[in-house]
Structure formats: C-alpha cells, structure tokens
Amino acid sequence: MKRLVTFLLLMIFFFYANAQTTETVEITTRPWNGYWWPLNNNGLCTGQDYNKYPSPMEKYDMALNQKYHATTWEINNHYFPDAPYWWGHCNGWAVASILEQEPTHKSTFNSIVFYVGDLKGLLSECHQGASGTTYGTRYMGDDNQQAFDDINPLDLQNVLKMYLKDNNTPILIDADPTKEIWTYPVYKYELSYTDEGNTRHCTLTVYCATDSYDNGILNPDDFGDTHSFTKTYTYDLTLDSNGDPVSGEWTGNSVNDHPDFAWYPDNDAGKNPYVSLAQVHSIMSNDYSDEDDPNEPDNDFEHAKPLDTNKIYRIENDDYFTMFIEPGEDVTLSMTFNDYFHYEVVKYYDSEQNYLGFFPFNSIDKDVNYRFTGGNEITNYYLNVKYPVTGDYNDNYMFKAHENYTKIIIPHTLETSYWDNFVYAGFIPYTKKNSDTNEETEILNANGSYVGVFNENNRMVPETMLPTIQFSPAFTEIPLNDSSNNTPEWIKVNTTDAHVKLLSFYQSHGDGSMGYFYSIQPAKRFVLPHVPSHTNYWWYGIVIVNPSHFKSINVFYKLYDYHKHILKEGTLYIPQYGKIVDVFENIFPDVEMGQTSYIEFYSKDNFIVSALYGTRNHRELAYVPADSRFINEGEKVYVTKDLMPQTDNPWAGIAIVNPTESYSKIYISVVNNHNAYTRYYLTLYPHEKKVDVLENFLPDGYDYSTLERIEFEVIKGSISMFALYGDHDQGMLASLIPPQWNNGMETYFFPNIQGHSLSTTLKIKNEANYSIHATVYAIDANGNEIEHQTYTLSNFELRSIDISGDFSTDPSQIKTLKVYSSRFITPFAEIKSDDGKFYEIIGPVFKKETVLIQNN
Amino acid sequence: MKKVMLCMVLLFTLNTIGKTIMIKGYYTDFQNNPFTLNWKVVKKNNVLKFFLKNKLKAEVYIARNGQIIKIVEYKTLAGREKKFIIDKKEYIKLELKTDFFPFSFARDYFVNGKVNTKKQNKFKLIEVKEK
Secondary structure, eight states, rough: OHHHHHHHHHHHHHHTTTTOOEEEOSSSOOOOOOOOTTTOHHHHHOOOOTTOSHHHHHHHHHTOOTTTTTHHHHHHHHTTTSTTOOOSSHHHHHHHHHSSSOOOOOOTTTTTTEEEHHHHHHHHHTTTTTTEEEESOOOOSSHHHHHHHHHHHHHHHHHHHIIIHHHHHOOEEOOOEEEEEEOEEEEEEEEEEEEEEEEEEEEEEEEOOOSSSSSSOOOOOOOOOOOOOEEEEEEEEEEESSSSSEEEEEGGGGTTSOOSEEEEEEEESSSOOOOHHHHHHHHHSSSSOOOOOOOOOOOSSSOOEEOOOOEEEEEESSSEEEEOOOOOOOOEEEEOOTTTTTTTEEEEEEEOOOEEOOOETTTTTTEEEEEEOOOSSSSEEEEOOSSSSSSSSSSSEOOEEEOOSSSEEEOOHHHHHEEEEEEEEEEEOOOEEETTOOOOEEEEEEEEEEEEEEEEEEEEEEGGGSEEEEEEEOOOEESSOOTTTTSSSEEEEESTTTEEEEEEEEESSSSSSEEEEEEEEOOOOOOOEOSSSSSEEEEEEEEEOOOOOOOEEEEEEEETTTTEEEEEEEEEEOTOOEEEEEEEHHHHHSSSSSGGGEEEEEEEEEEEEEEOOOOOOSSEEEEOEEEEEEEEETTTEEGGGGGSSSSSSSEEEEEEESSSSOEEEEEEEEEEEOOOOOEEEEEEOTTOOOEEEGGGSSOOTTOOOGGGEEEEEEESSSSEEEEEETTTTTTTEEEEEEOBOOOOOOOEEEEOOOOEEEEEEEEEOOSSSSEEEEEEEHHHHTTTTTEEEEEEEOTTTTEEEEEHHSSOOOGEEEEEEEEESSOOEEEEEEEEEETOOEEEOOSSBBOOEEEEHHHH | HHHHHHHHHHHHHHTTOEEEEEEEEEEEEETOOOOEEEEEEEEEEEEEEEEEEEEEEEEEOOOOOSSSEEEEEEEETTTTEEEEEEEEEHHHHHHHHOOOOEEEHHEEEIISSSSOOTTTEEEEOOOOOOO
C-alpha cells in the first residue's frame, strides 16, 4: 500500500512538474495593414508597384498647390533605384498602423481624389522618422555579438506582457536579427511553457500585421480585416528559488532567428518636410465628392487646353487637350488606367478634328500609349479622354511623355539692334564600339531637325532648314531668324545623336564685348559654382529654360552664402517651353548678390541653366554653362596658364565649390616648366567655395613665371569648377570648363569661325616636357578632310598655327580644324576681331569619343 | 536617528518642490543618425512629470525611499491618447533600462540632489528653474 501511495504521489508530482501552461493575449485595437514602400522603386512618389500615376505624393502636392515640393523631396531623399532591397518605409508604416486610425474611405481634397492606399502611404511618410522607447539594441552588422543576441527573450516576454496583456497596446518589433530592419506591429501572442527544475522551456508565437496585402502589394482600396503572419520563437528561462524567471536565452532556430529589438514610438516625426500630418488628417476627414474638376480642360474641341503631363486631371466628363509634335521628335505618350476592357479611353484627332485613332492598350506597362513621330512640319493634335472610364480608380489621371530622342539646346538667343547673334552647328565624329564583338564603327554625321522656340505656344522651324538636315564635322553657320526675320527665344535640334553641337555667339555693337555658348544637355540638377561678389564691377545674369512642350516644371533653387549656409531657397515655375532670363537682382530681389557664394538648381524634370558674366562697363562678357556632371572622385582636370590672352596684363581665375553634403578633398599638382611637381591638398567642406586668381593657387614662394599648369585630382567627394581668363586692360573675358587630364591619343575639333569681323587662330600647347608631334587636319564644307599638316612642338611650347600660310586650301573653305596628337596637348581656338574689340577662346571641349554599345 | 533622517528627507523634499529642470537627451535613430530631445521635468509632490514639446508624456511616482514605484506614460494609439501604466517591479526595471525617457536621470537629481555622471553621455542637465 505504501508503495502504491508513493507511486501515485510521484505521478502527481511529475504531472504538475511537466504540465504545460499556455497564455494567449490579443489586444482589441488591431494595427492595420499597409505597405512598406521600398526605396528602390518608392511608389509613394513614382507610383511603381502601386497605382502608377498620379502617385500619392504627386496628388498631395497638387491638392495643396505646392508645386511638387513633397514629390521632389521624396525622389531626392527616398528614391534610390540601386538601394539595398530591404530599404523602405516599413517603420513609417508600422508606426502609422498603431498610432493612426485606419483610413477606410476615399476622400476628395481640392478636386484631387485620394484612395485609401494613398492615405495609408501619406500616413506612413508622416511617421517615417519616429523614434521611441526601445527594448534591446539594434544589430548593425558588426561583430557586436551582444547586440545580435538581444533582445533577451525574458525582456521580450516582459515587453509583450507589459504592452499587450497589461495595457491592451500593440508593440513594434524588428523581426530580423541581422542588420536589416523589418518592422512589424505585434497585436497577439501565444506563450506556452513547461518547467523542468529551475528551467522554463518556452514557446512564443507572435502575430504581426503584414506590410502588404495578399498579392504582396497595396491596392488603392485595401483596408479592413487584419492580414497577419506569425513567428514562433523558443527559449529557456532560468528561475530563481521562488520560481520567478531571472534570465533567458534563445534556443533552437531562435538562436539565429529572433527579434532584434522591440519599440514603441514616443517621439513622432516625419522625414519629408513638405508633408504635414495635420494636413493628411485634414484630407482624410473629407468625404469623396463627385464634383467636377475646375482645373480640368473643358469638354469639347473648342475649349481644349494644352496638355500638361505634370498636371493631375479629374474625369467627370470628356476632356479635350491640344498638343503638337515637332519634326525630329519621337514621343511615346501614355496614360495609366485600371480598366483593361474599355481601353479606347484616349483618342487622338488631327487639327481639323478628324478622328485618327485611339491609344492601344499595352499589357506590359498596363497603360494605353501611342508613339508620335515628327513629320516634315509641326503637327497639331487634339486628344480626347473619354468619360466614363469604368473601373475603380479612374477619378484622377495623368499623362506621361517618354521622349525617345535627344535635344541639343542653346537656351538663349538675342534680338536687339545692340547684339549680333549668330549660330554655328556641327557634328563631332565618334567611334561606336560593340562591347561583345569589339567591332568598331565610325559615326561621321547625324540627322536632326532645327527648331526655334518663340514662346511657350508659338514655335517655328526655319523654312530654309525643313524638314531634316544632316550635321557633319563641318561647322557651318545656320540661320537664327525665320523668314520674317523674327528671332526665337531659344533654339534646339531634335536628333537621335547627342554628338550634334550648336554654338551661339553674341557680339555687342557698342563697347565690344563678346560671348558664346555651346549646347549642353538638359539635366535635373545644376550648379552655378560662382556668383561674383564685386557687384560694382560685375553684373551677373541667369538663364533657365524648360525644354519640354509637354509639361510645365518647377525648378527649386538654393542660394548658399560664404558661411556655407542656405541664404535663400525657393521655386521658379516655368511653363511649357518657357525661359527665364534676367540679372541676379531681378530674379532674387531680396538677396544681396555680394553675399551669395553659389547657386544650386534642381527639379524632378529636366531643364537647362546657364550663367552670364559681364562687366558693368559692357566691355566684357562670358557665358558659363551650369554644371550638371561635376568632377567626381578619381577624376583629374587641369588649368593651363597659356590659355590666358597673350597680352601685357592677362589674368586667370578659378572657382571651385563643393556642392555636396560631405567634404571633398582635392590633390593639387602645380607643374612648372621643368616638369617639377609641387603638390598639396585642398579640403572643401560641404558648400564651401574657393575662388581666387591663378597665382593664389600656388604654394608660398612659388615662382609664378615658371608655372605651366595646375592639375586638380578629386580624391574624395565631388566638386564643380570653372576658370575665367581675361585681360586687365583690354576688355577680354573667356570662360572654360577645365578639361580632363589625359595621356594623349585624343582628337579635337574646332569651328573655323569666319565673318562677323572675326578670325580664328588655332593654338596648341604641348603639355609634355619633351618634343611631340601634333597633326592639324582641314575639313571642308562637306565634312571631308582635305589637307593636313604635322607640327613638332618643343617641351611646353605654345604654338599658333598659321592656317593661311601652312595650308594650301583657301582658309574660307576650311570649316573645321581637327587636331590629333599621341601625346598630352591642350589645343584651343582663339577667336577675335582685328581691332581686338571681340575676343573669345574655345577650349578643348569637342573631343572624339568611343561609345560602348551592347548587342542587347 | 530616524527623526533626523526623516527631517533631512523632508528638508530636501521641500527644497525640490516646484522645481523644473531641462534635460537634453542625445539619441541616434535606426539609421544611426544623431538627434536630440529637450525634456522638461517638473516635480510636484512625489510625482515627476515629463514634458516633450510642452506635451505631457509621462509621470513617475517616487516612494519615500527614492524608488520609482509607478510609471504612467501617455502614448498614442489609433489616434487617441492612452494611459500606459507600468507598476510591476520587473517592468519598471525594464523601462528604466531603455533610457528613452530620462526617468533615472531626473530621479537621481530630485532624490539625490545630483545627476548621475555615468549618464552624462546620454542626458545633460541644461537648466534648473525655481518656481
């Protein structure tokens, strides 16, 4: 009997000792599902993997009439196509999902319709910068094993009990123990454990709301039942003599797969300064309205408005637009919508309102699009967006224009009796090399269509040029005015080849100043590295052009002072094909020019910027194209002293600015006429500028008379720089973007400018400390090389080439001078009038390239 | 001896009644970018009230022996403010360990009359205002 009792007691003891205890806790206010908006395609601003155009951020900007500030900021700061796959807005969404009520209906704000998905995205943006009480340490991917091991399982268990069980509150976890962050809100847990001696074996399952819906994305109307996933962790807790846990450690798979840390947002902040949480709440509080869009085009052919692809339109009835296609243009115009069965949504008509066709549906891009190509003349079209567009998400729509061609632009032309403005055009030959087969093809010319833009809605192609002209290596003067002798605002060439070049020259009839401009490519960011501070001596002008006739654009600017701080920032609105040109004080009336160090311009759209330098006595003028490329880490450029005018009192100045947010370091090599290098470093802090005359870039005690050139090698960061050359007495001024340092074997092209009382002198500087050969080729009006001469230059020699003496060809028949050397040379063209009134130099900017192409 | 101790505690308590201190907290976000927060801490009787941008964020209840016995945080949940109560010893310990709120730092100042120099990297006393 005793044995039986003992056995039963032991059984009871073991039963209780090994009994499993289970606890399930779920809070009453569940977090809502949203989307983590990855940074490599950031649908918040791009619409990718979401509802395409218009994106939530574009709608927000349009609804608040704030000129794409929020969208541009988001693109510049949260959109990185090459970002690691895990970078995104998961923390912004996770915070929003617990702090905010779930948006459950679409709303209309200033005629812009916001879907539930849009509102969830905007809320995620508003909470992207939140921080708060954090349990555990973030593991940064280093060798900090302690940071990897925590959060300690006992702490995690206590956090869950404290939040979910005691306070009916969710908690956020970073579910990934590695350096990656994957933030999710936990709204339920199941804890079961068994005790064995002083060890408690625990199994914990947490329920997290998902950061997307079932198909891995967010649809515009996704809300409601919480979609979730679970993670199960195992760990052991050590118990004290009272049976209370005192420490814990992960077991099994959870050793390497456990939450990194848990947190709750207590200091809420958005990152994007142009999106306000209060404003998003205000939008959310509105109901959906069926009112028509007051900004939309009117509803028939007669009242059609010019298409603007940067505008969001609202459809409540048929919409009509006008648009045109120029010769040489090749544009795919698309509109995204969500009804694939009624896709005759966009129809196009000719200028006589005759129906031509509809945009066919493209199943790959899920849009309707049509490719317009230019004819022999400007072609006008009407577009009609049909109502009703059936489907769920078609309240707002946008067009997108994808331009399948290149624009070569001169952003400024002049029409006054004071100025003689004339234009040269040519083509810089290049080698096309197939990277797979190494097969090389010489490209010697390209077709293009030359267009003058008079104002945003009035444009022309010079009648003498119609319809297509072939640009060859022969630089030729082309007409600027139309047949009625009207001068356009700016000019462009529509072509398939960016090696077409334009040069525009400006001569004043009064005091004899001269400047020129060569074409540059549109870009989204430009820097003007130097604003002159001696405002009594210099005037400074700026020209900005919107090169698109499909959209109005906003260009943001930041003016920096000499203390590296922002002096002023703002926005310039430029309509389709618009141009802003004025002196500094008129564009920025409330800013002192003398306090401004440099200017940065940026936009989500392409544009063109240039600066104009002039002296107030009107004797000097130079155009300095704004820099969009910059001199980046590992690149080396140089400034040659011999580009200074060969006069009694010449000068040269250099401006260098660091337009970035991190410091830049430049390795400067000063080279003298014995090829001796003296080197030093120059560090420029963010937004710092160094501007000085050439001799002040030399080390103390350096003999300026021995100087040949200064080399600038960027070893960290990026810089923007240019040089100015002039004469103190003779009113000469020329600008130069410093050329790339090279080892020779380069081919350069220079226009042989004639007429307009000008003559061209080709000069070649030998940059080597030994004799070299350089060959000059004469190219005729047909683009053919008709004669060449080879010259021997001694070390560091500057040689003027006597075209009329050395070549048998009549100089007037030579359109282009081509220069080649296997060694390091600096060729340049000096263009001046006999009386010395007009002076310019064209540096070695037109260089033959090798362009790598792939079969695919 | 007990009376002397009680008198000392009373004197010190009287000395800190109505005091407001400003604390600067130094943090890094999840991208390791530094940022700071300026906390205002007001002592009323045995409660320390913590304000951020003039908004009451937490209250800490201190026992006579200087121990924190309860924390009430004001958290946002689904668009509403919610009282979040921490009164279990192990949870209070866990919360103090996070050092987001300057609970221990302020407690040390008001109870011991000095700040914990070990925590100067995280928090700095920048101003003391007498009522």
